[in-house]
């Protein structure tokens with residue numbers, strides 16, 4: 001099957017092989033639906049397709065509705081689905097924007113051993129960043145049951161009349177978890193000892209004649225993507241991910257949430273050891289640095305039970321606290337009138353030096369006009385002076401907090417390299433040249 005996909009396709013297969021279990025927290029697949037996508041519409045293959053399975057032809061549609069209902073019943077999540085009707089397999093094509101559930105692997109995509117799979121496509125736009133992971137906006141997700149799998153109804157299994165097949169509803173629930181963006185709680189070869197992960201709906205495989213339902217791990221995974229959410233905005237913001245200030249400065253932050261009246265408490269960590277338990281918090285940064293700001297927000301919502309909800313939000317490297325640049329440099333003679341500048345400025349705080357300019361003045365002070373040809377923007381320029389004599393070299397560093405400069409006076413002598421290009425006859429001269437290089441005098445002055 002050839003399809004043109006708008007984004008990347010993630011294929012999550014529920015394998016039907018049984019191996020020893022394993023341990024990882026729940027994982028996400030990297031795609032997510034947004035509030036504007038709700039209700040999530042889905043189509044189901046018709047009775048003719050359902051008749052190709054081992055459940056009654058009229059069972060497939062209600063089974064899929066029941067399966068989506070199980071996800072919707074999780075408290076404190078914000079997604080809804082809508083059964084949009086049946087259609088034949090012509091409607092099924094990954095990437096066509098139609099969420100479709102097929103029962104007989106119409107394009108023969110699934111390998112033997114796979115019970116079912118979810119094929120999800122994103123539209124390559126960023127939905128949000130959560131805990132440093134970027135989630136792309138989902139666009140289409142199809143679920144495919146393999147055609148050679150023995151399926152049974154949830155009722156038969158519940159009532160002990162299992163035919164040895166897999167619960168169709170449970171399989172649907174697992175694949176729908178993938179549609180929502182959940183990965184597996186454990187993969188086939190993981191050492192999965194935590195019962196919380198082993199018993200999860202999103203465990204990589206399932207056993208026949210079993211009903212499975214979302215447990216703690218599945219709920220945490222979904223809530224992380226679709227549950228109550230909080231963020232913050234601060235003063236000194238230059239972009240969503242960056243606030244710049246000049247020390248000392250007071251950063252003021254407030255929490256943003258879908259409904260801020262739900263918020264009952266907050267705990268901020270400002271990255272330099274400073275904390276606050278105010279919903280609207282402020283903090284004074286004294287020392288230059290790049291700091292991560294993090295807030296844990298607690299809120300009340302009837303759906304979320306007595307303990308309410310909790311959400312942790314952080315922005316890595318969010319605060320750039322700058323002081324004046326601290327310029328410092330030295331130099332070494334290279335050859336002839338050429339000298340290499342060596343920049344030793346403090347660069348420990350990222351982003352606090354934004355501009356550099358070197359200027360060279362004739363004589364022992366930075367008076368008059370700099371020599372135009374020697375003005376440079378490089379971090380460590382190599383300067384060739386026009387003739388021997390005294391020069392003053394100034395390095396200016398600019399940043400958010402302002403500009404500062406360092407200067408050195410160099411007594412330029414014609415230093416000649418003692419390298420191998422000298423002929424035997426010029427040997428003595430070469431040595432003299434190297435000696436001259438050592439006589440370079442520097443006076444350092446800091447502004």
Ligand SMILES: [Zn+2]
Pocket residue numbers: 012013014015174175178184203204
């Ligand atoms: Zn799976």
